[in-house]
Amino acid sequence: MTVAPELRTVDVAEVEAVVAKLCVEANHALREDHVAALERGRLAEESPIGREVFDRLLENARVSAAERIAFCQDTGYAVLFLTIGQDVHFTGGSLAEALDRGVAQGYRDGYLRASLVRSPVDRVNTGDNTPAMVHYDLVPGTGIELTLLVKGAGCDNMSALRMLTPAAGVEGMRRFVVETIEKAGPSASPPVTVGIGMGGTFDRAAVLAKRALTRDPTGSPSPDPKLAELEAELVDAINATGIGPAGFGGTVTTVAVHVEAFPTHIAAFPVAINLDCHSHRVRSVTL
Amino acid sequence: MTATAVRLPLTDPASLHAGDSVLLSGVVYTARDAAHARFAEAIDAGEELPFDVEGATIYFVGPTPARPGHVIGSAGPTTASRCDAYSPMLVERGLRSMIGKGRRNDAVKESMRTHGCVYFGAIEGTAALLSRCITSAEIVAYDDLGAEAVRRLTIEDFPALVVNDLHGADLYDDGPARWRRS
Numbered sequence: 001m002t003v004a005p006e007l008r009t010v011d012v013a014e015v016e017a018v019v020a021k022l023c024v025e026a027n028h029a030l031r032e033d034h035v036a037a038l039e040r041g042r043l044a045e046e047s048p049i050g051r052e053v054f055d056r057l058l059e060n061a062r063v064s065a066a067e068r069i070a071f072c073q074d075t076g077y078a079v080l081f082l083t084i085g086q087d088v089h090f091t092g093g094s095l096a097e098a099l100d101r102g103v104a105q106g107y108r109d110g111y112l113r114a115s116l117v118r119s120p121v122d123r124v125n126t127g128d129n130t131p132a133m134v135h136y137d138l139v140p141g142t143g144i145e146l147t148l149l150v151k152g153a154g155c156d157n158m159s160a161l162r163m164l165t166p167a168a169g170v171e172g173m174r175r176f177v178v179e180t181i182e183k184a185g186p187s188a189s190p191p192v193t194v195g196i197g198m199g200g201t202f203d204r205a206a207v208l209a210k211r212a213l214t215r216d217p218t219g220s221p222s223p224d225p226k227l228a229e230l231e232a233e234l235v236d237a238i239n240a241t242g243i244g245p246a247g248f249g250g251t252v253t254t255v256a257v258h259v260e261a262f263p264t265h266i267a268a269f270p271v272a273i274n275l276d277c278h279s280h281r282v283r284s285v286t287l
Numbered sequence: 288m289t290a291t292a293v294r295l296p297l298t299d300p301a302s303l304h305a306g307d308s309v310l311l312s313g314v315v316y317t318a319r320d321a322a323h324a325r326f327a328e329a330i331d332a333g334e335e336l337p338f339d340v341e342g343a344t345i346y347f348v349g350p351t352p353a354r355p356g357h358v359i360g361s362a363g364p365t366t367a368s369r370c371d372a373y374s375p376m377l378v379e380r381g382l383r384s385m386i387g388k389g390r391r392n393d394a395v396k397e398s399m400r401t402h403g404c405v406y407f408g409a410i411e412g413t414a415a416l417l418s419r420c421i422t423s424a425e426i427v428a429y430d431d432l433g434a435e436a437v438r439r440l441t442i443e444d445f446p447a448l449v450v451n452d453l454h455g456a457d458l459y460d461d462g463p464a465r466w467r468r469s
Contacts, residue, residue, distance in 0.1 A: 047466055049306075049448070056413045056446075064415035070351045070361040073414045073434075111360055113351040113434050123321065125433055154366045154388075154411065186459050187366045187389035189411045242467030246388070246410045248448060249462025278412040 005087045008142035010287065012090050012098035015146070018285055019080070019099055019132075022148040023106025026283040027075050029065035033217030034193075034280050037255040040219070041191050041245075050250025054191075057245075057278055068110075072152060072279035075112040078103045079133045079149040081211060085141035096134065104128035115153070135207060143286065147214050150281035155192060156274070158184035161206055164269040170230065173198065173271050174237060180273045181238050181254075186247020189277030193218060194238065194257040197272040199264035209272035212258040214282050219256035231257045245278075290446060296342035297383050300405045303449045305456035310444040311407065315344040315386065317438040319365055322429055323373040330376055337428030337437055341381035346442075347388075349434035350418070359424045359440070363414030364388040367406070371395050378404045386447055390459050396451055407447040408458065420445040 030038075035058065042054035064071040080099060092098070107114060107129040116130065117123040133151075160180045164172045177196065184192075197208025221228035234257040244250020264270060293303070295313030303309070316338050318326070329336055347367045351360030367374075367387030374385065375398040386407045391399075399406060409417065421440050428437040450458045 047462075049308075049462065050466075053410055056410055056416060060413045060416045063419075064361070067415065069354065069357075069415050069418070071415060072412055073349060073351050073361040073363050074365065074411070075351060111352045111354050113349065113360070115349075115434070127433075157366070185390055185463075186408070187368060189388065240468040242463040242465065244463060244466055246408070246412075247459050247463070248408070249458075249464070249466045251466055279414075 007087050007089045008085070009089050009091055010144065011092040012095050013092050015095065015287065016098040016102040016105070018146060018287065019102025019148070020106035020109060022146070022283045022285065023078060023103055023112065024110035026148050026150045026281045027070045027110055027112050028068050030061045030071060030280070031216070031218070031282055035061055037218045038191070038278070041252045041255045045245065045250050045252045047244055047250035049248045050245040050252060053245035053248065070110070070112055071281065073113060074152040074154060075107065075115060075129070076150040076152045076281070077116065077133050077156070078129060079151050079210065081135045081137070081147040081149070081214065083137045083139055083145040085143045086138050087142045088144060099132045099134055100130040103130050103132045135211070145284065145286050147282065147284040149210065149214050152277050152279060155184070155188040155277040158188040159274045161202065161270070161272040163202065164271055166267070166269050168269060173269070174234065176271055177234055177273055178237050178241065181243065182241055184275060185243055188275045189279070190243055190247060190253045191245055191255045191278055192253065193276040193280045194234070194254055195274040195276065196257065196259045197262070198259065198270070199262040200270060202270055204262055205270035205272035206274070208260045208262055209274035212260040213274055213276050213280070214284070215258045216282070216284065218280060222259055224261070227259045227261060231259050234259070292444070295344050295384065297405060300383060300403050301453050303405055303452050304454065305449050305452045305458040305461060307449040309407065309447055309449060311386070311447055312443045312445070313344070313441070315346040315440050315442055316427070317346050317348050317350070317440060319347050319349050319435055320369050321432050321435040322437050323370045325429055326377065327373055338439065340377055342383050343381070344384040344386065345377065345382060346386040346440065351434070357418070359418050359421050361414035362418045362421060363411040364409040365411070367391060374398070378402045391451060396457070399451055400453055400455060403453060405449060405453065406451040408450040409447045417445065
C-alpha cells in the first residue's frame with residue numbers, strides 16, 4: 001500500500017517577504033566568504049596598483065554595509081534559484097508573481113537601481129527591477145531552498161558559450177576560458193569570479209555556469225577531484241594574463257573559478273562561461 | 288601611490304600620462320547608453336545638446352536612488368565601450384575628458400588624441416566610496432530615463448587613473464603587459 005505523502009503548505013507571501021529581504025541584504029553587504037576571498041586576493045597581489053584596488057574594494061564593502069547603500073550602482077538582474085520539494089503546496093496565489101513582488105519591494109526598500117527594460121527592442125524601464133530571472137528545480141521532500149544572485153550586466157555581457165567538439169576536449173575548453181577573460185579585460189570588473197558549466201545541452205550549460213557562481217564559500221574546490229584540479233589550473237591560467245584588479249595590471253585577475261559538469265551527448269562538449277565582477281553578490285536561505 | 292589633484296575642466300590635458308593616479312574635482316555630466324543615443328538624435332536633428340560640451344567631462348554612470356538626506360546613491364563607472372559609437376562626435380565638439388571603466392575602441396582613441404581628450408578609469412566596485420566624492424547632483428535632461436538621465440555632478444577628490452593620454456599610451460595595455468606570465 002502506498003502512503004500518501006504529507007504535503008507542506010506554504011503561503012507565497014512568506015516567500016515574497018524573504019525575497020525582498022534577500023535583495024536588500026545581498027546588495028548592501030558582500031557575503032563574508034567573498035570578503036575573505038578578496039582579502040586572500042589582496043595578500044597574493046603583487047602589483048602596487050592592484051593592491052590599492054583590493055584595499056578600495058574592501059573599504060567599499062565596509063562602507064556599503066555600514067551605511068546600508070548598494071555596494072555597486074549596478075544592482076543587476078535578480079537571478080533566483082529555487083529548489084522546491086515536490087511535496088510543497090503553495091497557497092495565496094501565483095508563486096512567480098510573488099517572487100516579482102518580492103524583488104520590487106526589496107529594490108524599493110534598499111534604494112536599489114531599477115535596471116531592467118521590458119523589451120530589448122523598445123527598452124522602456126520596468127521601473128521596479130522585475131521580472132526576476134527564475135530557475136526552478138524540483139526535488140523529493142518538503143524543503144525550499146532559495147538562492148539570489150544579483151547579477152551585474154557589465155560582466156554578464158562579457159560571458160560566452162561555445163559548442164566545442166569532443167576532440168577539442170579539456171584543452172580546447174582551457175583556451176576558450178582564457179580567450180574569454182582576455183576579451184573581457186577590464187570590462188568585466190576583475191577580480192572576477194568565474195562560473196563554468198560543461199556538458200548538458202546549449203541551455204543546460206549556461207544555467208550550470210550561472211549556478212556555479214553561487215557556490216558557497218566562494219573559491220572552495222569542487223567535490224570532484226578532477227574538476228577541482230581543473231579549477232586550480234584555470235585560476236593560474238587566468239591570473240597569468242596579467243589583467244589584474246580593475247584591469248590596471250596585476251597578478252590576481254580571478255579570486256575563484258567554479259566548474260560544474262553534467263552528462264552530455266557523444267557528439268557534444270558545450271562550455272558556458274559566466275563572469276561575475278568584483279561585486280559578487282549572493283545570498284541563500286532555506287525555508 | 289601618490290595621487291595628483293586635477294581640476295576639471297582640464298586646462299593642460301597633455302600633462303597627464305597613462306597610469307597617473309589623480310583626484311578629480313569640478314563639474315561632470317553623467318550619461319550612459321540611452322542618453323548618448325539621444326545626444327546623437329539631437330546632433331542629427333541640428334538641435335542643441337543639453338549641456339555645453341566644449342571643455343566638459345562625461346562620467347559614464349547610472350547611480351542608485353539617493354537615500355533621504357544623501358546627495359546621490361552609489362555611483363561607480365559603467366562600461367564605456369558601449370558608448371564608443373557615440374563618443375567621437377562629442378570629442379569632436381570639444382569634450383575634454385571621460386570617466387568610465389573598460390577599453391575604448393581605436394576610433395575613440397584616435398579622436399581623443401586628435402582633439403585633446405583624456406579617458407580616466409575608475410573602479411566600479413567602489414561605488415559607495417565614490418558617492419562620497421559627489422557633493423551635488425541635479426538632473427539637467429532626460430528625466431524620463433530615470434537612472435540614465437543626464438545629471439550635473441560636482442565631484443571633489445574623486446579617485447581615478449589616467450587610462451588613455453594624449454601621447455598614445457593605454458593603461459589597459461601597458462598595465463597587464465607588465466604583469467603577464469607567458
